[in-house]
Amino acid sequence: MLGRADSPRRCVLVGYGEMGLAALAAAQRHPERVTAVIAMDIPFDGAVRSDVAKLSCPVMILPANDPGDAVAAVAWFLRKRAASACAG
Numbered sequence: 001m002l003g004r005a006d007s008p009r010r011c012v013l014v015g016y017g018e019m020g021l022a023a024l025a026a027a028q029r030h031p032e033r034v035t036a037v038i039a040m041d042i043p044f045d046g047a048v049r050s051d052v053a054k055l056s057c058p059v060m061i062l063p064a065n066d067p068g069d070a071v072a073a074v075a076w077f078l079r080k081r082a083a084s085a086c087a088g
Helices: 018-029 046-053 070-087
Strands: 011-016 034-040 059-062
Touching (some): 018 034, 018 046, 034 070, 046 059, 059 070
């Protein structure tokens, strides 16, 4: 769906662990296809910070040692993205 050159679709990429890092890489390679990235259980080190800074879409990082409620945090993030998409 997203790989087709004529596809107008965009998506939020969500990944856990290595797939979270892959989501960041995909967003960097295809910014026209990605509206936001949620990466869970990844280290938020200098390399990841550098990757995130290059992205044109919003990014939410939930590190492995995050004691917060991941479901509530992700729901808030997605609601905020949906509201801004509907507004503009």
